[in-house]
Amino acid sequence: MSHEVGPELRARVEQIREALDRGADRFEPAVADRARADLDRVLERLDLGVDHSVVALVGGTGSGKSSTFNALTTLQFADVGVIRPTTSQATACVWGPQAEKLLDFLQVAKERRILRESALTGSDEADLHGLVLLDLPDHDSVATGHAELVNRLLPLIDLLIWVVDPQKYADNALHEGYLRELQDRHEAMLVVVNQVDTLTDAGKEAVRVDVGRLLAEDGIGDVPVMLASARTGDGIAAVRDHLRSVLRTESIAARTARDEIAAIARRIGEGLGESEPAIPAPTETADSLAEAAGVPAVAQAIETAVVSPTPVVLSSVQRPARSRIDAIRESWLATTTAGLPARWRAAVVSSVASAGDFFEHASAALEGVPQPSSRDQSAARQRLLGLIALIVGIVAVVVGAILLTQSTGLGIGVAAGGVLVTIVGLVLVLAARSRRRRTAAERAERYRRDVTDAVARVVKNDLDEPATAILADHQSVRSSVSGS
Numbered sequence: 001m002s003h004e005v006g007p008e009l010r011a012r013v014e015q016i017r018e019a020l021d022r023g024a025d026r027f028e029p030a031v032a033d034r035a036r037a038d039l040d041r042v043l044e045r046l047d048l049g050v051d052h053s054v055v056a057l058v059g060g061t062g063s064g065k066s067s068t069f070n071a072l073t074t075l076q077f078a079d080v081g082v083i084r085p086t087t088s089q090a091t092a093c094v095w096g097p098q099a100e101k102l103l104d105f106l107q108v109a110k111e112r113r114i115l116r117e118s119a120l121t122g123s124d125e126a127d128l129h130g131l132v133l134l135d136l137p138d139h140d141s142v143a144t145g146h147a148e149l150v151n152r153l154l155p156l157i158d159l160l161i162w163v164v165d166p167q168k169y170a171d172n173a174l175h176e177g178y179l180r181e182l183q184d185r186h187e188a189m190l191v192v193v194n195q196v197d198t199l200t201d202a203g204k205e206a207v208r209v210d211v212g213r214l215l216a217e218d219g220i221g222d223v224p225v226m227l228a229s230a231r232t233g234d235g236i237a238a239v240r241d242h243l244r245s246v247l248r249t250e251s252i253a254a255r256t257a258r259d260e261i262a263a264i265a266r267r268i269g270e271g272l273g274e275s276e277p278a279i280p281a282p283t284e285t286a287d288s289l290a291e292a293a294g295v296p297a298v299a300q301a302i303e304t305a306v307v308s309p310t311p312v313v314l315s316s317v318q319r320p321a322r323s324r325i326d327a328i329r330e331s332w333l334a335t336t337t338a339g340l341p342a343r344w345r346a347a348v349v350s351s352v353a354s355a356g357d358f359f360e361h362a363s364a365a366l367e368g369v370p371q372p373s374s375r376d377q378s379a380a381r382q383r384l385l386g387l388i389a390l391i392v393g394i395v396a397v398v399v400g401a402i403l404l405t406q407s408t409g410l411g412i413g414v415a416a417g418g419v420l421v422t423i424v425g426l427v428l429v430l431a432a433r434s435r436r437r438r439t440a441a442e443r444a445e446r447y448r449r450d451v452t453d454a455v456a457r458v459v460k461n462d463l464d465e466p467a468t469a470i471l472a473d474h475q476s477v478r479s480s481v482s483g484s
């Protein structure tokens with residue numbers, strides 16, 4: 001195998017476990033419990049090691065499984081005998097890292113294990129790194145006395161090599177009962193017709209065709225057939241090539257674990273939203289609240305009052321209607337929980353301030369903003385000054401006019417002065433007016449802003465922050481579960 005996937009899959013299991021912990025009761029307890037149990041099972045599988053590919057030699061007694069095992073391993077480890085059946089317990093050869101747990105699980109006796117690729121043996125075996133080759137007892141012995149082994153082995157088999165003998169393959173039922181379970185996985189099978197040294201060239205071809213026919217009759221005609229002789233070594237290299245090709249893909253155990261993890265993640269994912277809903281901007285909500293409390297009207301009244309040259313008494317801000325504040329909170333919740341599954345929605349709802357508390361806090365914030373003064377004192381002073389100047393100026397003009405009719409030389413001067421003072425007075429009055437307008441607009445605006453800020457703080461504390469924490473959990477859980 002090109003790289004070890006065991007640690008990667010283990011990390012993925014941990015990642016999902018942490019997501020379950022973090023999501024806690026926001027997952028359906030039954031779903032979470034099942035996921036945890038499934039993850040435990042995957043871990044057990046991973047504990048066996050998934051970075052080995054398991055290849056088993058099976059077949060009728062005397063077909064040459066043990067001989068083929070020895071030819072493939074270039075060791076004389078498996079017993080080859082004349083007394084049938086010879087092999088009564090499984091024998092294993094391991095290339096690369098030890099596979100002790102796996103072999104324990106398969107109940108291969110310690111003394112029936114051999115490590116092929118080690119520091120001492122040459123690197124010519126490195127191409128089979130990660131392979132576990134098993135020599136099994138014959139079909140009949142397996143069927144009668146090794147049911148447990150078969151049950152444990154079948155899900156772990158990456159390649160099943162049927163070793164058949166050219167004389168007996170037809171009655172050696174290629175379709176033995178326990179092998180039938182593997183029929184869905186044609187790609188994981190190979191038929192080796194052994195002992196071809198006993199055949200003529202024509203005989204070899206005839207056997208190949210006949211075995212192919214039998215396989216086709218069984219509906220597994222795509223299973224490759226190879227001819228070999230464990231005795232002469234003929235065709236063994238081709239079998240080894242096939243083993244190498246098996247090693248190029250992930251082991252079935254790894255793929256199964258990966259599929260199981262994906263299925264677990266998918267089931268958990270059903271309890272999550274596809275994304276996190278966007279929380280409305282606090283100022284937006286604050287604006288709605290201010291509006292519900294009649295703040296725009298109050299601001300308008302402030303503006304009108306300040307603009308007015310005569311004093312106006314402002315009415316104080318009214319408490320908003322509870323129903324309107326509740327409605328704003330509800331609509332905020334609807335937006336903030338949109339698309340979330342029920343449990344996450346409930347988590348958001350219970351994290352935020354209750355309707356009663358929110359109403360109290362929002363009302364207090366509204367009432368807490370002081371209303372500005374409705375008078376602009378300096379503009380009033382300026383206006384008064386202007387009015388006095390106007391009166392003085394007009395009086396001067398009148399006096400000047402009277403003096404003029406009496407041909408007094410002073411008349412021109414007084415009248416001219418009067419006009420000047422009148423103009424100054426007019427300018428002062430007009431300037432005072434525009435100053436009041438400016439002040440009015442500023443005060444109304446500041447009041448609106450202060451109210452919005454105060455209410456926005458309530459929205460942030462009561463709604464925004466608690467909900468943000470839940471949505472952050474959701475996001476983190478979601479990305480852990482999806483493995484991104």
Ligand SMILES: Nc1nc2c(ncn2[C@@H]2O[C@H](COP(=O)(O)OP(=O)(O)OP(=O)(O)O)[C@@H](O)[C@H]2O)c(=O)[nH]1
Binds near residue numbers: 136
């Ligand atoms: N001529 C010839 N004989 C072979 C070949 N392979 C194995 N044999 C002989 O066939 C007999 C059985 O070989 P084994 O390897 O023990 O067969 P097995 O399938 O392991 O048999 P069991 O363990 O009883 O199931 C032995 O006498 C081998 O010497 C071969 O390629 N050519």
Ligand SMILES: [Mg+2]
Binds near residue numbers: 086136
């Ligand atoms: Mg044998």
